[in-house]
Amino acid sequence: MRLMRASEIIKRPVVTMRGDDIAQVKDIVYAAHGGAVGGFTLAGRGMFAGPMKLGLSWHAVVALGADAVMISDESALEATSVVFDAAVTGRGGGDVIGSQVLTDSGVDLGLVIDVIIAASETVGGQCDVVGYEIEASEALGTKGTKLLIPLPDTIAASAEHLMVPASARDFVSHDLAGFGAAVTAFRAQLDGAV
C-alpha cells in the first residue's frame, strides 16, 4: 500500500492507455462507512473547462501513478450521478476539508486540512481513507501544528464532524513516513480492545 495525501491526487490528469489526456481529478469520493474510495469526480482540462458530468469509479482505474491516473479508455468514465450519490455530486456539502475532528469522548482534536489515502499498487486493489491531516487544537498540546491522525476501519463521517476513538491521540504522526505503522498499530489496538 502506498500512502498519499488527497491534495496530491486532486488536479492529477486522467490519461488513457492511448495517451489521451481527457480530464483531471476534481473531487475524491469515499464511503462514509468504511472509508473505501469509490472514485473521483472530474473536471475538464484547460483553464476554462468546468466540472464534467462524467465520473471515474475506482474499479475503472488501471493505475494511480505519481503523475497521472491511468484508465483503459474513455469508456471507463460513467455518469457522475450513476457512480455517486446525487447528494454528494450536488455539492450540497460533504467536503470533509475544514471539518472538525471529535473524539468519542467529545474532545475537539482540530480541523481537517488534508486526507490520507492508502492505495494498493496492484490493479484492482483497494484504495482507502486511512487518516486525516489536521491542524491540531489545544487538546493535543501543540495548537496550530499539522498532525496525522489514524482512522479505524469503521469510519463515522459526516460533513460537519468526523468521529475518531479517543485512543487515536496516542498514534498521531508528524509525517507520512511512519504513519502507515501508526495506522496498523492503532487498528491492532482497537481489534484487541473489542
Add this chain to the structure above:
Amino acid sequence: MQWWVWLVVALVVIAMLVVAVLAVQARRRRGGVLVDRSRRANRPTGGSA
C-alpha cells in the same frame, strides 16, 4: 472628461471582469474530499494500511 480618463476607466472595468471570471472559474474547478453516504464498505474486515 478627457479621452484618457475613459480609457483608464475602461481598462479598470475590463481588469475587474477578468479577475471575477478567473475567481469564479477557480471556485468551479476547486476539488475536495467528499463523503458518499450511500456507499458501504466494500471490504470485509481488517486493516488496509
